[in-house]
Amino acid sequence: MKSKRIGSRTVKLQNKPTIISTASVVGPKEGEGPLKEYFDMILKDDLCGEKSWELAESKMVEIAMKSAVKKAGKKLEDVNYLLGGDLINQLLPASFAARELAIPFFGIYGACSTMAEGMCLSSMLVDGGFADLILSGTSSHYCTAERQFRFPLELGNQKPMTAQWTTTGAGSVLIAPNGIGPKVKYVTVGKVIDKGIDDGNNMGAAMAPAAIDTIYAYFNDTKDDPNSFDLIATGDLGKLGKQITEDLLKEKGIDISKVYTDCGVEIFDLEKQDVHCGGSGCGCSASVFAGYIYNKLIKKEFNKVMLVSTGALLSPTSTLQKQTIPCVAHAVVIVNEE
Amino acid sequence: MKSKRIGSRTVKLQNKPTIISTASVVGPKEGEGPLKEYFDMILKDDLCGEKSWELAESKMVEIAMKSAVKKAGKKLEDVNYLLGGDLINQLLPASFAARELAIPFFGIYGACSTMAEGMCLSSMLVDGGFADLILSGTSSHYCTAERQFRFPLELGNQKPMTAQWTTTGAGSVLIAPNGIGPKVKYVTVGKVIDKGIDDGNNMGAAMAPAAIDTIYAYFNDTKDDPNSFDLIATGDLGKLGKQITEDLLKEKGIDISKVYTDCGVEIFDLEKQDVHCGGSGCGCSASVFAGYIYNKLIKKEFNKVMLVSTGALLSPTSTLQKQTIPCVAHAVVIVNEE
The missing domain is CATH 3.40.47.40 (Stage V sporulation protein AD)
Incomplete structure (x- = not known):
């Protein structure tokens, strides 16, 4: 089809x-x-x-x-x-x-x-x-x-x-194309968003607007209900970016607070492991999805998950040239088929 | 379909x-x-x-x-x-x-x-x-x-x-999905090939084996005739890499010599413009295709073209770490539809 x-x-x-x-x-x-x-x-x-x-x-x-x-x-x-x-x-x-x-x-x-x-x-x-x-x-x-x-x-x-x-x-x-395992049902591809943050030590705030844009686009396109998800996981906004994302989405009428987490917040113990706002890096949402989330999907403890990996498209060269940080986030919705 | x-x-x-x-x-x-x-x-x-x-x-x-x-x-x-x-x-x-x-x-x-x-x-x-x-x-x-x-x-x-x-x-x-213009009929995606070249000033020799692998795979898969093409253009092997590609493909039974060129050889006048083996860079096959080749396709002066852009996946870090140069080449076959 x-x-x-x-x-x-x-x-x-x-x-x-x-x-x-x-x-x-x-x-x-x-x-x-x-x-x-x-x-x-x-x-x-x-x-x-x-x-x-x-x-x-x-x-x-x-x-x-x-x-x-x-x-x-x-x-x-x-x-x-x-x-x-x-x-x-x-x-x-x-x-x-x-x-x-x-x-x-x-x-x-x-x-x-x-x-x-x-x-x-x-x-x-x-x-x-x-x-x-x-x-x-x-x-x-x-x-x-x-x-x-x-x-x-x-x-x-x-x-x-x-x-x-x-x-x-x-x-x-x-x-x-088939086999045993959860299915990818929807994809929402991100636009590059830049709200003017230029601090490479504050990536959560830089990337949050991109996550918000993509998550909002998904719900606006599908009219899906956030609470129908077992988990919506951004990765890797960290503690601060997660809070911004949750708050600003709520202002736009999308309340994901009941099912929302961030891979950067989950992978470390933020109190004890001295990682400040949490984990980051491509490997963060990759290992959290491939490890934790997939495991829960296979066990049917989760049946509907959105993974929204977030990226900050800066380079040391762009930073030296005093440029701000363009960011992007892509969403994948994965389900255990009804 | x-x-x-x-x-x-x-x-x-x-x-x-x-x-x-x-x-x-x-x-x-x-x-x-x-x-x-x-x-x-x-x-x-x-x-x-x-x-x-x-x-x-x-x-x-x-x-x-x-x-x-x-x-x-x-x-x-x-x-x-x-x-x-x-x-x-x-x-x-x-x-x-x-x-x-x-x-x-x-x-x-x-x-x-x-x-x-x-x-x-x-x-x-x-x-x-x-x-x-x-x-x-x-x-x-x-x-x-x-x-x-x-x-x-x-x-x-x-x-x-x-x-x-x-x-x-x-x-x-x-x-x-439709409209006026040439059609993409086949794609052959490249494997990463590394024959041990570690000289960033000899990219043609480094990339030629990747081009050969992909072009050979296309002809092996489709049993197509090289001479049915108006043009097979690698990009950007330069003068030396072009010669290696042509020679080694011939040894493998695929003679592309009658229709073969390289975007790096075409974009500059190698005799007069002091560019040594020719052009390189992503923009080489991009501008030669988007400019010259597409123009000829639109005018029906070319009706069947293969573009094989070639890439050397080295970084300054890998060079400093004395690594060799992995290369890749992807082929796209474009036709004016019969």
């Missing part, structure tokens, strides 16, 4: 593309957090046996991708397309993982929205009959992100309380 | 997604090259009225994207998705252009293969009924690429003769 566009921004997938497996890998700190029981692999050493953090990040996403395929009882050769990307310049981790996996590769970049971006594209490509199996995943690493976007770790810089802690983690999903 | 996979790598699009318009913008040096008459806009100043080269590159791709929409008699609000990316860290030019265009945005990254990557994805999304109009484009700029990947321009570094000259240019395509 041909899928249809609903309203101005949302696509309803008619052929029930199915997330037949996922896999997650996280670093030691994430492995001490509240979601530790849900991850497939917790690294003892954040170098993951490699010589550099960048190669470690690549290895993490490669492991997460291979694991998802293996868990589904498939082979890498069965996979038609691989979608991946990350925060690192020229997508070093994803590109190097794609070389190992030898699957036709689409590099994608949505900063920390990459997980949902990949899921939107993969779901549509599977739904349209262009592939029988698509693997999509992303990663981030505290040490690669810090030295690229902020300061050398050796400086031991202090961060303001609005800052977030880049998750060391990777997550992947394997999507097929 | 549902599209079908042919062989192991190729998709045949059944619903004739149509390139209803294109637009191209190039810098002053490209505007003195052999293809000058085909570009929509030739900049007098490569700062394009902006304060930095990065913002200039963003403006160029924004202009190319807006022009394609305007030339088709459409409005930006009519466009369902925007696909864009470039060589610059965190896709600064594309992200900033997406902010101005306010169209739901998929950031993509395939280094200099980005034009064909965007066309592959856009064609499938339109073919599958997920969008009525998709705008896709990419850019590169000599000055942004040099200072990011190589040396500050002020150093006036000499380059070896195997090096290429990053094109200052942008190109965009607008794809619809």
